[in-house]
Amino acid sequence: MLDALTHTLRRHPERPAVLGATRTGAVRVKATCGELADLADRYTAALLARGVAAGGTVGIAVRPGPHALAVMLAVHRLGARAAVLDPGAGPDVLRARLTLARPELVVADAAAQAAAGWARPLAGPLRLALPDLAELGPVATVGPRLPGCAPALDGGARSVRLPRCVDEDRDAVIVFTSGTTARPRAVVHTRSSLAAGMATVAELVQPQAGRPVLGGTFFVLVPSLASGAPVAMPARCLPVLSRQLHRLAPQATYLTPPRLRELLADGGRFTGRVWTGSAPASTELLTRIKRAGADEAWGVYALTELFPAAAIEQADKAAFTGDGDLVGAPLAGVSARTDTSGELLLSGPAARHRYLGDDPDPWVATGDRARLDEGRIVLEGRRKDMVLRRAENIYPGLYEPALHVPGVELALLVGIPTDDGDERLVAVIQPGPGVDRTAVRAALAGPLQRMGAARPDAVLLAKIPLSGRSQKPDRAATVRLAQRRLAQRHLTAVGRW
Secondary structure, three states: OHHHHHHHHHHOOOOEEEEEEOOOOOEEEEEEHHHHHHHHHHHHHHHHHOOOOOOOEEEEEOOOOHHHHHHHHHHHHHOOEEEEOOHHHOHHHHHHHHHHHOOOEEEEOHHHHHHHOOOHHHHHHHOOOOOOHHHHOOEEEOOOOOOOOOOEOOOOOOOOOOOOOOOOOOEEEEEEEEEOOOOEEEEEEEHHHHHHHHHHHHHHHOOOOOOOEEOOOHHHHHHHHHOOOOEEOOOOOHHHHHHHHHHHOOOEEEOOHHHHHHHHHOOOOOOOEEEEOOOOOOHHHHHHHHHOOOOEEEEEEEEOOEEEEEEEEHHHHHHOOOOOEEEEOEOOOOEEEEOOOOEEEEEOOOEOOEEOOOOOOOOEEEEEEEEEEOOEEEEEEEHHHOEEEOOEEEOHHHOHHHHOOOOEEEEEEEEEEOOOOOEEEEEEEEEOOOOOHHHHHHHHHHHHHHOHHHOOOEEEEOOOOEEOOOOEEOHHHHHHHHHHHHHOOOOOOHHHO
């Protein structure tokens, strides 16, 4: 797919490739196909001149856009692997991760270097926290430089003869997912697994040449551009993003559930097909997206270890009446099964090769409890989120989908420890903006009654905390929130809430 992208860029150099937006939402071309191809050539030559070769590792701390994509193309061409840095992980975690990956060079844009240096006090509110990048090895800058930045990556290296693209399968990218500073956990994808994942995205989305796609991830950029569709980077400012969607009228949009909820609250409208993932996408959210103009609204089940694994459209999800969260049938090439504990295991060409430092394993342990319903995957909750109440195991994910009644944006079931070693089950419900809470309580009465032995001891209407880059519901923070509210005696038993 990356090789196909390079050929597509060269074949139509005058076409817009990466788009942005002005404050009015008007389309702004950030890079044409030819400019993106030239940038990738310059970075390839520059990395080669700095000694990066097949099998080497390059750390990348660059915001999504033309420069990040060009660096990834350059690393791929040389047969090296990219270690992706998350500026929101914190300096101690990042230092541990990069110690494990051992990059020969760290490539960063000016924003990342500023967050690691003089602008560190300003970067905190933006959830950017980097160690001094120079501590991790040699640093080079891509994009515009600011005072104090490392030398430009492509400074004086443009005359180096470009090598042929490495075509044998080898490590392509390292993505850190979890772990501690003592033992970081990193997913390693090979060139073949990366290609398989992007091919699956292309088959699923089927982007049409010449019509724009809105989305900022690597798995959106590459298949869309390789198909001849320009990609618009989503505006960060919510009002601008709303205007951008209106002016652009994309054929496909990919945004996370929290961003979609913000847009819907702001009166945002959609066109074409909308895709969402990285965090749970309820039937209620997908239904609201279609009511806001989308032709189709899709929830994508994906992991860093295997992207994407399954997908489902709103109509099919809404028609499901069983317990749990239906996320769809496994996509082409994906195999799914459960082990004796009920954990979902996945395998396929797009599955990660291994975790860094571990032996290869064809099966990905998802951490999700699930069952297969006529070949479709139905999630029943995270194994680690189990609540033990009165010697009964309760898996929140089995019941939470039923709590997403009209007017509810998010719903979590959490366990609150009690003095006798048991747990109290609390439902934390987040109503949508401006929704009548009395109506929400009335709508929840039926689903709560049908929960049987898993009926919560208390119900709390509150804003659910989010965390991480994808802004997933934070269960640990929600537990603390519920504990505070219970301690203040703001909750009563379910029958009187």
